[in-house]
Amino acid sequence: MGNGAQAPDRTLIARVRNHFEESILTARNAVELLAPVVAAAAERLAAALLADRKILICGNGGSAADAQHFSAELLNRFERERPGLPAVSLTTDTSTLTSIANDYDFASTFSKQVRALGQAGDVLVGITTSGHSPNVLRAVEAAHERGMTCIALNGRDGGPLSALLRNDDVNICVPGPSTARIQEVHGIVIHCLCDLIDHQLLGQT
Numbered sequence: 001m002g003n004g005a006q007a008p009d010r011t012l013i014a015r016v017r018n019h020f021e022e023s024i025l026t027a028r029n030a031v032e033l034l035a036p037v038v039a040a041a042a043e044r045l046a047a048a049l050l051a052d053r054k055i056l057i058c059g060n061g062g063s064a065a066d067a068q069h070f071s072a073e074l075l076n077r078f079e080r081e082r083p084g085l086p087a088v089s090l091t092t093d094t095s096t097l098t099s100i101a102n103d104y105d106f107a108s109t110f111s112k113q114v115r116a117l118g119q120a121g122d123v124l125v126g127i128t129t130s131g132h133s134p135n136v137l138r139a140v141e142a143a144h145e146r147g148m149t150c151i152a153l154n155g156r157d158g159g160p161l162s163a164l165l166r167n168d169d170v171n172i173c174v175p176g177p178s179t180a181r182i183q184e185v186h187g188i189v190i191h192c193l194c195d196l197i198d199h200q201l202l203g204q205t
């Protein structure tokens with residue numbers, strides 16, 4: 001039971017192999033470039049948490065799911081036992097999201113929440129595979145107005161988001177042409193950030 005009675009279509013198996021190979025290649029191509037950048041982002045996040053600041057996280061589609069994935073691992077826990085950490089995903093409250101989109105525009109869905117919740121010293125994590133999503137761009141502008149640092153989980157050539165970031169922000173930009181493959185590397189980055197935050201707050205295991 002469980003593996004199917006008949007051997008599946010070989011074309012489908014070949015496509016699965018291809019997805020795995022592309023994902024491995026995208027991650028392998030990114031690791032040297034991104035390892036120090038991810039470490040810098042983790043230092044910003046741990047410093048903010050140690051100063052009693054909080055983390056706001058946003059993104060669209062699969063990146064909205066990534067935002068929630070990240071906030072859940074901070075609010076609850078990752079691999080080690082620890083108290084919950086203050087993180088808010090800006091993607092979860094449908095009443096807030098629909099009212100902002102309906103009364104203003106979709107591009108304001110995150111920035112209005114950042115202006116309401118963000119305080120100096122907090123960190124905004126903006127997740128986008130293209131660097132082009134207007135609501136993420138506006139959220140970064142709002143975070144800067146609030147005196148917050150920004151961490152971008154970005155992709156491709158970084159788009160207009162890269163130009164918007166300031167010197168003390170961190171741009172984790174995954175090279176590659178595919179939204180799906182970039183998202184898969186973002187998943188690794190999120191787990192790295194969780195691990196590095198725990199390492200800095202709790203020490204060596």
Ligand SMILES: O=C(CO)[C@@H](O)[C@H](O)[C@H](O)[C@H](O)COP(=O)(O)O
Nearest residue numbers: 060061062063128129130133179180
């Ligand atoms: O998950 C996927 C594709 O894998 C999609 O839902 C994808 O996240 C959506 O098209 C997003 O709207 C793309 O936004 P972005 O990554 O360009 O900011």
Ligand SMILES: [Zn+2]
Nearest residue numbers: 069073190191
């Ligand atoms: Zn996880």
